[in-house]
Amino acid sequence: AQSVTQLGSHVSVSEGALVLLRCNYSSSVPPYLFWYVQYPNQGLQLLLKYTTGATLVKGINGFEAEFKKSETSFHLTKPSAHMSDAAEYFCAVSEFGGKLTFGQGTILTVHP
């Protein structure tokens, strides 16, 4: 069975600082991995995804994530936070690209 753990339900950074949102997964087969972002009162929007190939994946809005099989991790980073990055972020895993299992979510707050 697949599962996802997001470390830290709330992360707070200053504008211009590094953003690091942590995600660890469990999967019995090579996983597909996703990061989604949810802005207040909106649906989820795909930030980036890893299926196969290059382990460093670049997404929208300057975000990227690295698939590390040995650590079963898929952490999301952005070098410099912007106020508009404030949102809730969800990591998700699927096996062979099938049904998604989501993590609990991390709320990112960006301070001026």
Place this chain on the structure above:
Amino acid sequence: NAGVTQTPKFQVLKTGQSMTLQCAQDMNHNSMYWYRQDPGMGLRLIYYSASEGTTDKGEVPNGYNVSRLNKREFSLRLESAAPSQTSVYFCASSETLQETQYFGPGTRLLVL
């Protein structure tokens, strides 16, 4: 393209009442999904439809029924609402089960 649309946006029900949440997509996707989002629990899959004419249970199907009316529309029905079904409901669609899911804006349901 409107993408994925959901109606209503907000609904208040009394315990025991029934209602149907509507979802439609205009992307010619084969697969559609219903999730519920609760604080601290991420999104959990209620039901999904891999293709027109098929539906399958997800992680939390109890108390719900679904209908894949046609390729565009996938409805979720609560026959006898309970306070535990107070949640935000999201519909999503994808070209196939293996492709990226696109989410609607959500329906906020309050059961008193």
